[in-house]
Amino acid sequence: MGQPRRHAAGRSLWSTLTSLPRAASEAALGLAASWHNSSELRRVKKPILWNEGTTRSILCILDKTAEGCRRERAGRTGWPSKASQNLTSADHLLIQRIRETSAEANRSNITRTKAYLEIYEEFPELHWALLAHLVSRNAGWNMTDLKGGLMSDLTDTRFKMNMYRFLERCNALIFQDAYPQLLLYKHSRALERSCFHLLQHFQISEFMIPFWDRFWIDRSSSLLSVALIINEQNYIEDRVIRHPFFREHVLNHRYVKLHEWTRLNQILFPLGESNCRHDLYKQSILPLRPLTGLTIQHFADPSARIKTGKTLYAMLFGYESVFQGALHFARCTPHQGSRDEYWPDLFTHVQEQAINAPDESSVLLQSEWLPEGERLYSPRLEQVWYDTEYEPIPRYDWFQKPDMLRHVSKPALPLWIDMTHAHRFSLERTSAVHDAARSFR
Structure with missing residues (x-):
């Protein structure tokens, strides 16, 4: 038994090595395509409205707020008491109601992602909700990758x-902080009066207060979206990113480099239109559904x-x-967390119909798509992960100094936005590592 296995491993390794030149050729063609x-996707631009005067006035308020926060919270780690505020029975x-609704929608990545889209559909001026929906989809795909056919x-x-706990924790905490803010806006619209005096009762940072107050007046979607991007990334910074456990067991782990080298740090926006083939590149591997997006660099750095968030926003609402x-x-x-949602002819969530060959990299290079029964396994989230309970999070306001105010600026439109080829090439690269690892078992 040992000799045939060694021969099979040798063939698999040889197949992997011989596929590399073609992969390099495809990568070069892919860059041009x-x-x-x-360029095609950038043809028609949408205006990103931005009022510099409004921005300066809010920054002035926040600069004073940060100074006040430092003095008020000196030597204190908890959240200031709200007992001095007079609330009506309707406020209570x-x-x-918002706490119960948020908790119910925060059960899993699936429920969060759905909730973001629903509130965007109801109030399309809440641009950040659509951005959050699409980014949350990527979080779900990354979660299932951990038990998919290549990365597992x-x-x-x-x-x-x-890694799952890390991804889930980030996804859940951002929702826990942001969704009550969106619901406060929803109820403000229904009541035809601002309810943003209740923000701090949900432990929302004082950083967000002037942005919501201004949004209630002029519906400045871009400014509010940038504020939410800054707020949510700072919200998870100390609670997750700098948490000693996740630093040691995730961010500083050797496997993270492997994930970055493959595709875990790609954020994809699949497009509904399916016609993205050009005659000049008709021989290249180009899936029918195009992808836009970008690659995250230096995830541990909040800036x-x-x-990245601002660039994704500009890409989504600027083109x-x-x-x-x-x-x-x-x-x-x-x-549902499976990558067959955007490339169903390359992925499958049915494990019995997935490929289980020792040379998946060469198989990927031979065909644009994979036939039924030989596709890459990408499970649905509820097939492989379960809802997770976590310890209570520390309650404090991250906004205690003004250094993050430099990020309050108009998002710039990116130029290189297509990710179709880059994502396809990353799959080939991952499969090559996968095949090589199998060869040495």
Whole structure:
């Protein structure tokens, strides 16, 4: 038995090595096609409205707020008492209702992602909700990748669990902080009066107060979206990113480098339109549904994450083709955590119909799509992970100094926005590592 196994491993390794030149050729063609596709997607721009005068006035308020926060919270780690504020019985009922609604929607990545889209559909001026929906989809795909056909063989069980807890914790805490804010706006609209005096009763940072107050007046969607991007990334910074457990067992773990080298740090916006093939590149591997997005660099750096969020916002709301395509995809494709939601002819959530060959990298290179029964396994979230309970989080306001105010600026439109080829190439690269690892078992 040992000799045939060694021969099979040798063939698999040889197949992997011989596929590399073609992969490099495809990558070169893909770069050219990707730039062409990006140019096509950038043709029709949408205005990103931004009032510099309003921005300066809010920054002035926040600069004073930060100074006051430092003095008020010196030597204190908890949240200031709200006992001095007079609330009506209607206020108390609204607070309780929002807490219950938020807790119910915060059960899993699936429920959060759905809730974001629903409130965006109801109030399309809440741009951040659509952005959050699409980014939350990516979080779900990353969670199921840990037990999918390619990545599951490359990491151990303990790391998979810790990485899942990390992704789930970030996803849940952002929702816990942001969704009550969106619901307060919803109820303000219903009552035809501002309810934002209740923000601090949900432990919302004082950073957000002037942005919501201004949004109630002029519906400045871009400014509010940038504020929410800054707020949510700072909200998870100390609670998750700098948490000693996640630093040691996730962010500083050797497997994270492997995930970054493959595709875990890609954020994808699949587009509903399916015609993205160009005659010049008809021989290249180009899936029918195009993808836009970008690659996250330096995830542990909050400024880098904020920059990424602003770029994604500009891409989504600054280019008509991206906006319409991503919205069409979101509306027509229920989120369940499997990558077969955007490339169903390459992935499958049915394990019995997935490929289980020792040379998956060469198989990927031979065909644009994979036939039924030989596709990459990408499970649905509820097939492989369960709802998770966590310890209570510390309650404090992150906004105690003004250094993050430098990020309150108009998002710039990115130029290279197509990710179709980059994502396809990352799959080939991951499969090559997967096949090589199998060869040495």
